[in-house]
Amino acid sequence: MSKKYLELEPEKILSVKDLEVKFYTYAGVVHAVSGVSFDVYENEVVALVGETGCGKTVTTRAITRLIYPPGHIARGQAIFRRRNGTVIDLLSISEKELRDIRGNEIAYIFQDPTSALNPLFTAGEHIVETIVAHSSTNRKLARNEAIRLLKQVLIPHPSLRVKTYPHELSGGMRQRVVIATAIANKPRLLIADEPTTNLDVTVQAQILDLLSELKKQYSMSIILITHNLGIVAEIADRVYVMYAGKIVESANVFELFEKPMHPYTRGLLHALPDPVRRIEKLEYIPGTVPSLINPPPGCRFHPRCKFAKRVCREEPPMVEVEPGHYVACWLYAKR
Amino acid sequence: MSLIRVENVKKYFKVRGSLFKKVKAVDGVTFMIKEAETFGVVGETGCGKSTLGRVILRLLKPTAGKVYFMNKDVLKLSGENLKKFRRMAQMVFQDPHSSLNPRMTILEIILEPLKEHGIVVDDPEKYITEHLEIVGLGREHLYRYPHELSGGQKQRVAILRALILRPKFIVLDEPTSALDVSVQAQILNLLKDLQKKFKASYMFISHDLAVVKFMSNRIAVMYLGKFVEIANADELFEKPLHPYAQVLLAAIPIPNPKIARERKKIRIVGEPPSPINPPPGCRFHPRCPYVMDICKREEPPMVEVEPGHYVACWLYARR
Ligand SMILES: Nc1ncnc2c1ncn2[C@@H]1O[C@H](COP(=O)(O)OP(=O)(O)OP(=O)(O)O)[C@@H](O)[C@H]1O
Ligand SMILES: Nc1ncnc2c1ncn2[C@@H]1O[C@H](COP(=O)(O)OP(=O)(O)OP(=O)(O)O)[C@@H](O)[C@H]1O
Ligand code: SF4
Ligand code: SF4
Ligand SMILES: [Mg+2]
Ligand SMILES: [Mg+2]
Numbered sequence: 001m002s003k004k005y006l007e008l009e010p011e012k013i014l015s016v017k018d019l020e021v022k023f024y025t026y027a028g029v030v031h032a033v034s035g036v037s038f039d040v041y042e043n044e045v046v047a048l049v050g051e052t053g054c055g056k057t058v059t060t061r062a063i064t065r066l067i068y069p070p071g072h073i074a075r076g077q078a079i080f081r082r083r084n085g086t087v088i089d090l091l092s093i094s095e096k097e098l099r100d101i102r103g104n105e106i107a108y109i110f111q112d113p114t115s116a117l118n119p120l121f122t123a124g125e126h127i128v129e130t131i132v133a134h135s136s137t138n139r140k141l142a143r144n145e146a147i148r149l150l151k152q153v154l155i156p157h158p159s160l161r162v163k164t165y166p167h168e169l170s171g172g173m174r175q176r177v178v179i180a181t182a183i184a185n186k187p188r189l190l191i192a193d194e195p196t197t198n199l200d201v202t203v204q205a206q207i208l209d210l211l212s213e214l215k216k217q218y219s220m221s222i223i224l225i226t227h228n229l230g231i232v233a234e235i236a237d238r239v240y241v242m243y244a245g246k247i248v249e250s251a252n253v254f255e256l257f258e259k260p261m262h263p264y265t266r267g268l269l270h271a272l273p274d275p276v277r278r279i280e281k282l283e284y285i286p287g288t289v290p291s292l293i294n295p296p297p298g299c300r301f302h303p304r305c306k307f308a309k310r311v312c313r314e315e316p317p318m319v320e321v322e323p324g325h326y327v328a329c330w331l332y333a334k335r
Numbered sequence: 336m337s338l339i340r341v342e343n344v345k346k347y348f349k350v351r352g353s354l355f356k357k358v359k360a361v362d363g364v365t366f367m368i369k370e371a372e373t374f375g376v377v378g379e380t381g382c383g384k385s386t387l388g389r390v391i392l393r394l395l396k397p398t399a400g401k402v403y404f405m406n407k408d409v410l411k412l413s414g415e416n417l418k419k420f421r422r423m424a425q426m427v428f429q430d431p432h433s434s435l436n437p438r439m440t441i442l443e444i445i446l447e448p449l450k451e452h453g454i455v456v457d458d459p460e461k462y463i464t465e466h467l468e469i470v471g472l473g474r475e476h477l478y479r480y481p482h483e484l485s486g487g488q489k490q491r492v493a494i495l496r497a498l499i500l501r502p503k504f505i506v507l508d509e510p511t512s513a514l515d516v517s518v519q520a521q522i523l524n525l526l527k528d529l530q531k532k533f534k535a536s537y538m539f540i541s542h543d544l545a546v547v548k549f550m551s552n553r554i555a556v557m558y559l560g561k562f563v564e565i566a567n568a569d570e571l572f573e574k575p576l577h578p579y580a581q582v583l584l585a586a587i588p589i590p591n592p593k594i595a596r597e598r599k600k601i602r603i604v605g606e607p608p609s610p611i612n613p614p615p616g617c618r619f620h621p622r623c624p625y626v627m628d629i630c631k632r633e634e635p636p637m638v639e640v641e642p643g644h645y646v647a648c649w650l651y652a653r654r
Contacts, residue, residue, distance in 0.1 A: 025483065027475040051515045052487025111486045111513070112432035156381075156609035163352050171429045171509070172380025194486065197512040198429065199380050200542050201586040202603045209602070227487075227515045228543070230588025233595045253592045271517040272590055273545040281527075282520035282549065288468075289518070293475050 006087045008079045013189060013221050014040040014063070019076035021055070021062050028293040032058045032071075034245040040189065043215060045222045047232045047253070049268070050242030051289055056225045057111055059242075060191045064090055064102045080106070083188060104134040107187035109195045111225075113174040117166040123150065123177045124162035130184045149180040154206055171198035179207065186218045193225045208235050229272060233257060241265045244290050244300040247318075251325040261327045263305045299330065307331055337367040337403075338504055338536045339391060344400030346386050350611060359610045360386040362560035363400075368504075371534040375551030375568065377544060377583065381610065383560045384540045385429055388506035391538070392426050404504070422452050425497040429508040429540075431489040435481040435496075441467075442477045445496050452500065469525065470495050471518055486513035494522065498529065506538045511546065523550060544587050548572055553643075556580045559608050559618040562637070566644040576646045578623050617649065625650060 008015055021033040033055045040046050048056050061067055063078045078090040083105055090098065102108075110116040117126060127146035131137055137145075143162070150158035153176040166174055175198045182190060192211070196204040212235055214220050224236060232239060232253065239256045241249040241264065249262040260266045267285040287304035290296055296303050298313040305312065311330050318328045344364050350356040361383040368374045376384050389395040391402050393409050402409040404420060412420050428434035435444055445463050449456065456462040464474045470491040481489055490513045497505055507526070511519040523546065529535060541547045547554060547568075554571050556564040556579065564577040575581045582603050589595045605622035608614065614621050620630040630649050637647040 023483070025475075026478045030475075049515075052490075052513065052518050053485040057485060112430065114430045114433040154607045156607040157611055160350065160352070160356075160611065165351070168348070168351065170381040170385065194513065198509065198542070200378065200583065201544065201588065202583060203380050203607070204542070205586050205588070205600070205602060209600075227513070227519070228588065229516065229590040230595070233590050233592040234588050236592075257590070257592050268515065268517055269590075271520045273516070273520070273523075273543075273549045281524055284520035284524070285517045288471055288473075291473060291475055 006079055006089055008081055008087045011041050012039050013042050013081050015077075015079045016059075016063065017077040017079070019059060019062060019078070020074040021058050021067060022072050022074050024070040024072070025293075030292045031245055031295055032292055033062065034295070036076075036242070036245070036247055038240050038247060038250070040221050040223060042221060043219045044237045045211075045215065045224055045235050047224045047226065047236035047239045048242060049226065049229070049232060049239060051244075051268075052227070053289060053292070054242045055245045055292075056242055057193055060108075060193065060223060060225065062091075063191070064098060064106055065095075066102075080189075100134075103130055104185045105187055106189045106191065107182040107185065109178050109182045109190070109192040111193040113171070113178045113198065114166065116178050117174060119166055122163050122165055123155075123169065126177060126181050127184050130181050134185050145184070146180070149184060150177070152210065153177075153180045154203055155180075172200070172203065175199060176207070183214060186214070187220060188218075189221050189223070190214075191223045191225075194227070195224070196226075196228075196231065204231070205234075211235070229269070241268070244295055245292055246300060246328070248301070248329065249327045251322075255322070255325050259322075259325075261321060261325070261332060262301075262329050263307055263331075264301050299328075311335060336370055338370045338372075338405060339368040339538075340401075340403040340406075341366050341387075341391060342401040342403075344387065344390055344402065345398045346383070346390050346395060347398045356611055359560050359613060361390065361397075362610075362613070364557075364560075364562055366555060366562065366565065368536050368538060369552075370536060371530060372553070373530070373537040373539050373551045375539045375541070375547040375554035376557055377541065377547055377554060378557030379559070379608075380542070382557045383610070384557055385508055387557075388426060388508055388538060388540060392424050392506055393420070394426070418452070422500050423503040424506075425500065425502040425504070426506040427494050427497045427508060427510045429512075431486070431493040431513065432481065434493055435489060437481055440478050440480060441472075441484070441492055444481075444492060445499055448496060448500050454500075466495055466499065471521060487515065487518065490514060491518075491522065501533055502535060503533075504536050504538075506540070508540045509542065510539075512541070512543070519546070526550070544572075544584065556583065559613055560610055561618065561647070562645075563619070563648065564644075564646045565637075566646075570641075570644055576640060576644070576651060577619075577648050578625055578650075579619050617647075629654065 017037050019036045023030040080090050124146045128142040131142040147158045155161050236253045238252050240247050243264045249265050271284050299316050302308040302312040316328045316330045319333050321332050346361040348358040390397045539550050551568045554568050555562045558579050564580045575584050585601045616632050617630040617635050620626045635647045635649045637645050638652045640651050
């Protein structure tokens with residue numbers, strides 16, 4: 001294999017290029033992620049939002065090759081700067097080097113807290129294992145650290161709860177055990193997939209504060225996946241909007257909420273339930289989520305878009321409409 | 336008429352590694368749900384919402400108290416009557432991933448409750464596909480296993496499995512937490528439409544307060560195993576009375592980055608409470624800004640402050 005020289009701008013920590021992931025299923029090939037590119041800067045919270053099933057989880061799992069057969073990473077690069085400064089492509093390094101990075105320099109808070117936890121391990125054991133796997137700390141110290149971390153994620157009675165099994169915890173407590181495990185090794189990049197869905201808004205606010213604090217303290221970067229646009233507004237710096245396996249818009253958070261451009265993004269912001277007004281019916285984007293086995297040609301949103309024109313059956317290019325604000329839609333691109 | 340009546344229900348769990356300590360997950364809850372009504376339940380994580388839902392559906396045995404379904408004591412049901420109850424009362428579990436059998440295909444998962452209750456459909460593939468389409472999924476998902484679906488796709492399978500028997504009562508535990516707002520809107524509208532059509536009642540548990548407000552007729556606020564306030568949905572949002580309800584509503588994230596970052600951050604203070612050793616008197620007292628002497632000693636009674644608006648707090652009760 002020829003040795004490629006990899007480059008990454010100094011302020012970036014991760015650059016994903018042209019990622020493509022497919023699943024070979026009974027009913028056909030699922031094109032889950034089709035040419036996704038995005039960047040994460042040092043010390044930044046990047047939000048990834050989009051409809052359910054559009055490929056957010058698969059995209060972030062693919063970054064450290066957590067895709068199993070019948071899934072397959074068909075194409076792409078994930079250029080990452082390690083703690084020691086070396087720049088590597090996560091999609092082509094050895095499995096051994098990758099294991100060294102996963103759970104350590106890049107950590108995940110997975111979407112399903114229950115499946116992320118082993119039912120035979122106590123809350124404390126999960127954290128202890130993660131710590132000792134990547135350092136020379138002894139178990140006793142790791143155990144004290146586990147209690148400290150459980151306290152930090154606001155689990156009441158941490159010294160008792162450290163001994164409990166996942167099924168004895170509430171949904172929100174399990175989620176916080178997963179969060180504590182993920183931050184145990186102070187990762188450079190934290191991938192948080194729906195990290196607060198099971199938390200009430202007051203605890204959620206405190207966990208978001210904690211993440212912001214860690215970001216500052218350890219100059220950690222975070223990829224945040226969430227359907228909760230309130231959380232995005234609260235802590236994201238930049239936002240990528242995904243639809244049916246592709247990124248359709250990206251901008252800094254203020255721009256995106258103030259001037260959403262892609263018709264899908266606009267529809268999304270419109271469907272938010274309003275806590276103040278009394279409403280009988282919620283608005284939603286008409287039509288159904290497209291099949292990823294036979295995705296619509298061209299702009300994948302065209303069957304549901306009220307601005308669709310003939311040209312939309314061709315792939316719209318990603319254009320920079322304002323500095324730092326990118327959108328892939330024929331309303332903004334010249335042919 | 337009330338469909339569900341819950342009387343002073345308690346559920347305690349043993350604590351691992353201790354003979355005497357108990358987790359008081361639900362500690363004396365009383366309420367009723369009317370026919371065709373949605374009763375929302377909000378509150379701290381770990382305050383006992385899911386446990387309460389499981390007790391009502393007889394998936395857990397209460398430590399004390401009674402549950403009535405159509406005026407029948409649920410704990411005493413047996414044989415044919417229990418089977419009927421199991422058919423008419425369903426639950427959508429909080430974590431769709433662990434509630435779906437990993438070794439069954441989606442088709443099998445949704446057919447299972449029908450089989451269990453002896454309902455035969457002519458063309459299962461067609462029947463289930465039609466239903467999958469109602470929740471925004473399709474034929475391509477029929478033969479997949481749960482791990483081959485996204486979080487939100489699994490969640491809709493779980494909802495469909497609960498709906499397929501046309502139950503009279505459903506406990507919906509965080510049913511849309513994994514859905515984007517547009518698909519969420521479709522599912523919530525669907526649940527409302529079905530409710531109108533079949534006069535079903537829901538107990539709706541969620542941390543998304545805007546969603547609870549949209550769905551519910553009445554809402555209960557729960558704190559550490561107890562209800563602290565019950566009110567009509569609009570009234571609760573306009574005029575929350577209990578100090579905990581007030582902080583909770585003030586912490587709703589606002590989907591506007593300018594306002595979200597400029598507004599003063601109100602954070603609840605103090606240690607998170609523990610149901611293993613709940614504070615005496617009012618359980619919120621160690622964190623309450625209005626705490627008085629009596630709050631530390633005596634438990635406040637639930638009083639009706641305005642018609643249908645109940646609150647358990649010494650600020651509103653007479654000694
Ligand atoms: N193992 C698999 N086999 C087949 N298809 C899969 C598999 N895993 C994921 N998919 C499909 O890939 C697509 C993307 O899934 P992904 O989990 O990334 O969605 P998501 O954006 O995270 O959605 P959600 O918000 O609901 O979690 C979905 O349509 C899903 O059905
Ligand atoms: N099987 C069990 N054994 C021991 N303790 C349990 C068990 N199930 C629940 N608990 C405890 O009971 C309390 C209430 O849990 P429950 O799951 O009802 O909370 P919840 O209100 O649904 O919280 P969340 O919003 O986080 O889902 C928690 O302290 C939990 O740890
Ligand atoms: S490219 Fe065309 S179909 Fe796609 S979002 Fe833009 S206007 Fe709509
Ligand atoms: S009873 Fe006392 S401590 Fe409890 S909420 Fe009311 S004022 Fe606060
Ligand atoms: Mg996902
Ligand atoms: Mg729960």
